[in-house]
Amino acid sequence: MTTHASPVTLSATATLEHLAALDIRGDDAEGFLQGQTSAQVNLADGHFAALTCFCTPKGRMLASGQLARMGEGHYRLIVHASLIEPLMAHLKKFAPFYKVSLDAADAVLLGASRRDAETLADTFGLALPTTAWQQSQADSDAAIAVCYPEESGANSNGWRWLFILPAAEAEKLDCRGDAARWQLADVRRGLVWLDADQQDSYLPQMLNWEALGGISFKKGCYTGQEVVARAHFRGQVKKRLSLGYLDAATPPANGAGVTTDEGKNIGEVVASAPAENDQTAVLAVLNTRPLEKEPALAIEDATLTLAELPYAIERVDPEDLASGVTA
Structure with a gap:
């Protein structure tokens, strides 16, 4: 990663405090998640970050999220910040049957438009992903970037990127963007991040x-x-x-x-x-x-x-999305 003597100023990057990440680690991490999440876990392969959800036995959502693979036996789940503790408590009911650990990630989530995304990618040694839900990661760093679908509407800023950085590295950045702008883009894309009050x-x-x-x-x-x-x-x-x-x-x-x-x-x-x-x-x-x-x-x-929503109300198989990302 490139080092800088002074903070990197990013006027079009926002700290997304409404989002946080949960780390799932262990030899059985994939099997553990496979039995709990709507995603086909092996699709989260370090190149494709799969949207997913966790449900009650009655099919009601406990969390909407996104699953990224960080490395062998290590997955990182992005959810609403208010859900880290209750979701972790729920999943720990099943953890004793597997060799896994669950911990709140010591990470900061940033939302960036293209002009800053390229700077961040260069700073952290990442290739900037260019397809929706595509993930990239530096070989020697825990930083990852995920490409999000282009914002819809006449006032669109185009494609956008989610960066997940180690908290210590994020402290070296001066992010001056507005998180409400990122949340507006999510709303316009028809993408909901459930919070703790909306569970079940x-x-x-x-x-x-x-x-x-x-x-x-x-x-x-x-x-x-x-x-x-x-x-x-x-x-x-x-x-x-x-x-x-x-x-x-x-x-x-x-x-x-x-x-x-x-x-x-x-x-x-x-x-x-x-x-x-x-x-x-x-x-x-x-x-x-x-x-x-x-x-x-x-x-x-x-x-x-x-x-009008920016997508049709019809089934989209994540297997097809993943093949488009990695093709």
């Missing part, structure tokens, strides 16, 4: 997780797999994630109700972020059952206008 509330399909390639329907059993598979193959998902823009500058709280002009509650907010023109971009889980008419929607008396 949603089937993965309610958050369009299969449309993002976050569920492998080709792997064997994992906790909640039977319910998740049945919901997919029988089409029993009655609520779905939708994108919209709220005529209010202040984001609503997660869980805030979405109501029709007749006062009927048809869903709730799961993520939001300030957008341009005193609006807020919102992701809400809404009833899929057609209404008799297209009603006006509101959240706490502010008008909500639905927008």
Whole structure:
């Protein structure tokens, strides 16, 4: 890694304090994760960082996340920071049956646009990945970079990159970007990072997780797999994630109700972020059952206008995504 006498100033890089990482290490780490996560774990091979989720036996999500392989017997799971302790406590119930350890990673997560991503890649000796969900890692360092899909919308900054750095190395950087800008990009991409208050509330399909390639329907059993598979193959998902823009500058709280002009509650907010023109971009889980008419929607008396998601609501197999990354 290149060393610098003074901090590297990065105006388009934000410290993502709402995200954190959990390290899973040990000879049985792959087998342990295979029985708990919706991802096909061997797809996380150091080149492809797989979206995944953890569920209850009833198929309700305990966490949405992303799984990266750091090295032999070492995986790093990216989740909402509030979930590190409760998810670790949940997984430790199963850990005694495997040779694994679980620890909060001593790492900092950064979100960067291209102009800073190239600087960071050079600083930490990384090849900058250029395909969505592609991972790169320096041979001699724990730093990794993951390419995220291009931000959608007229005000898009294009492709973006998530960097995970050792905390000691991150202290040498002067990051001046706005984390809310990264969160807005996630909302516009229809990507939800569940927090601790949202555990055990949603089937993965309610958050369009299969449309993002976050569920492998080709792997064997994992906790909640039977319910998740049945919901997919029988089409029993009655609520779905939708994108919209709220005529209010202040984001609503997660869980805030979405109501029709007749006062009927048809869903709730799961993520939001300030957008341009005193609006807020919102992701809400809404009833899929057609209404008799297209009603006006509101959240706490502010008008909500639905927008098109940047992906189709259809199954995307992570096996296909991984083959595209490593081809």
